[in-house]
Amino acid sequence: xxxxxxxxxxxxxxxxxxxxxxxxxxxxxxxxxxxxxxxxxxxxxxxxxxxxxxxxxxxxxxxxxxxxxxxxxxxxxxxxxxxxxxxxxxxxxxxxxxxxxxxxxxxxxxxxxxxxxxxxxxxxxxxxxxxxxxxxxxxxxxxxxxxxxxxxxxxxxxxxxxxxxxxxxxxxxxxxxxxxxxxxxxxxxxxxxxxxxxxxxxxxxxxxxxxxxxxxxxxxxxxx
Amino acid sequence: xxxxxxxxxxxxxxxxxxxxxxxxxxxxxxxxxxxxxxxxxxxxxxxxxxxxxxxxxxxxxxxxxxxxxxxxxxxxxxxxxxxxxxxxxxxxxxxxxxxxxxxxxxxxxxxxxxxxxxxxxxxxxxxxxxxxxxxxxxxxxxxxxxxxxxxxxxxxxxxxxxxxxxxxxxxxxxxxxxxxxxxxxxxxxxxxxxxxxxxxxxxxxxxxxxxxxxxxxxxxxxxx
Numbered sequence: 001x002x003x004x005x006x007x008x009x010x011x012x013x014x015x016x017x018x019x020x021x022x023x024x025x026x027x028x029x030x031x032x033x034x035x036x037x038x039x040x041x042x043x044x045x046x047x048x049x050x051x052x053x054x055x056x057x058x059x060x061x062x063x064x065x066x067x068x069x070x071x072x073x074x075x076x077x078x079x080x081x082x083x084x085x086x087x088x089x090x091x092x093x094x095x096x097x098x099x100x101x102x103x104x105x106x107x108x109x110x111x112x113x114x115x116x117x118x119x120x121x122x123x124x125x126x127x128x129x130x131x132x133x134x135x136x137x138x139x140x141x142x143x144x145x146x147x148x149x150x151x152x153x154x155x156x157x158x159x160x161x162x163x164x165x166x167x168x169x170x171x172x173x174x175x176x177x178x179x180x181x182x183x184x185x186x187x188x189x190x191x192x193x194x195x196x197x198x199x200x201x202x203x204x205x206x207x208x209x210x211x212x213x214x215x216x217x218x219x220x221x222x223x224x
Numbered sequence: 225x226x227x228x229x230x231x232x233x234x235x236x237x238x239x240x241x242x243x244x245x246x247x248x249x250x251x252x253x254x255x256x257x258x259x260x261x262x263x264x265x266x267x268x269x270x271x272x273x274x275x276x277x278x279x280x281x282x283x284x285x286x287x288x289x290x291x292x293x294x295x296x297x298x299x300x301x302x303x304x305x306x307x308x309x310x311x312x313x314x315x316x317x318x319x320x321x322x323x324x325x326x327x328x329x330x331x332x333x334x335x336x337x338x339x340x341x342x343x344x345x346x347x348x349x350x351x352x353x354x355x356x357x358x359x360x361x362x363x364x365x366x367x368x369x370x371x372x373x374x375x376x377x378x379x380x381x382x383x384x385x386x387x388x389x390x391x392x393x394x395x396x397x398x399x400x401x402x403x404x405x406x407x408x409x410x411x412x413x414x415x416x417x418x419x420x421x422x423x424x425x426x427x428x429x430x431x432x433x434x435x436x437x438x439x440x441x442x443x444x445x446x447x448x
C-alpha cells in the first residue's frame with residue numbers, strides 16, 4: 001500500500017461546487033490589479049466564512065502562508081489547474097435550437113478553455129449555417145465527426161424524449177462526459193460517463209420554494 | 225410562545241435542491257399510470273437511498289403510510305404545494321438575446337405555473353416583436369410595465385457588466401425574486417430579495433473538474 005497523495009482524497013461535490021466561484025472571484029480581483037488577499041477579505045467579498053475558505057482550499061493542500069494571505073495570481077492558477085482549465089476541452093452541442101445557439105454565443109467559455117467546435121441538428125433549414133463561426137452539421141454526421149475530431153464534452157440541448165437515446169449514442173461513440181440540459185436524469189448504459197445536469201426547471205422551482213418560504217416567514221413575523 | 229409548526233423548521237437548501245427532482249420523477253410516474261410506490265422502488269429509480277427519501281420527506285411531515293408506500297398523485301401534489309407550484313408566478317425576462325429567447329420558448333415553464341409575460345431589451349431590431357406570443361418591450365418601459373402588471377420573478381439574461389445595475393433597478397421597482405444567468409453574484413442593496421443563480425460556466429468547470437479527477441483515478445487504477 002502506497003501513501004495516498006492529498007489529490008487522491010475523496011472531495012465532496014459541495015466543495016467542488018464552490019471552486020468555480022473562487023476561481024471567478026480571484027479572476028475579478030486579478031482584473032482590478034489585486035495581488036494579495038487575506039482569507040478574511042476574500043470571505044467578506046464572497047459572503048462565506050474565512051474558515052470555510054481555508055477548509056475548502058486545504059482539501060487541495062492549502063496555498064496560503066500564515067499571516068501573508070493568498071497570492072491572488074498563484075491561487076487563481078492553481079484553482080484553474082484543479083478545475084482542469086489548464087488544458088483545452090473540445091465541446092460539441094447536440095441540438096442547435098435557441099439554447100444551443102445561446103451556448104455557442106458565450107465567448108466566456110472560450111476564455112475558460114472550452115472550445116465549442118461543432119453543433120448538430122436535424123433541421124435542414126439550419127444545417128450548413130454557422131453561429132459565431134461554429135458550423136451546424138447534420139446529426140447524421142455525428143459518428144463521422146467524432147471519429148475524426150477530439151470531443152471531450154457533448155452538450156445535450158434536445159427535448160427530453162430524445163435525450164436518453166442521443167446520450168447513449170454519444171456514449172457508444174466514445175464520449176466520456178455529457179453536459180445535459182434536457183429535463184431528465186439520463187439513464188446511461190455506461191456508468192463510467194460523467195454527467196453534469198443543468199435542470200432549468202428545477203432551478204425555477206427552488207426559486208419558487210424560496211419565495212413561498214420567505215412570504216410565510218414574513219407573515220409569521222407580522223403575526224408574532 | 226406558540227407551538228412551532230413543522231413548516232416553520234429551517235430546511236437545508238440541499239433538501240430543497242432535491243425536491244424538484246422528486247416532483248419530476250413523481251410526475252413521470254403519474255404519466256405512465258403508477259398510483260402507488262414504495263420508498264424502496266422510488267429510491268431505485270432515483271438512485272438515492274430509501275432512507276434519504278424518507279428523511280427528506282419527513283422534513284415536511286412525511287406523506288407515507290408504513291407498509292403502503294406513497295400515493296403518487298397525492299405526493300406529487302403535496303410536493304408541488306411545498307414548491308409553490310399551486311399558484312401562478314408571473315415572470316419577466318430582461319435581455320431578449322439567444323438565452324432569453326430560449327427561456328421564452330420553454331413550454332415546460334408554463335406547465336409548472338411560471339408564466340413568462342414579457343421580455344425587455346435595448347435592441348431596436350427586436351423591440352416590438354414577439355417570441356411564442358411573448359412581447360419584447362423596450363427596456364425604457366420596464367418601470368411602467370412593473371407598475372401595471374404583476375411580476376413575481378425577473379430573469380436576468382444580460383452581460384455581467386450590466387447585471388448589478390439592472391438587478392438593483394428591478395429591486396427598486398419592487399421585484400422580490402431574481403433568476404440570475406449573468407456570470408456574477410449580484411450585489412443587491414436589499415438583502416431581502418431572493419436570488420437563484422444559474423452560473424453556466426461554473427457548471428462547465430465542475431464538469432471539467434470531474435473529468436480530470438476521473439482520468440486521474442483511472443490512471444491510478446492502472447498503476448496500482
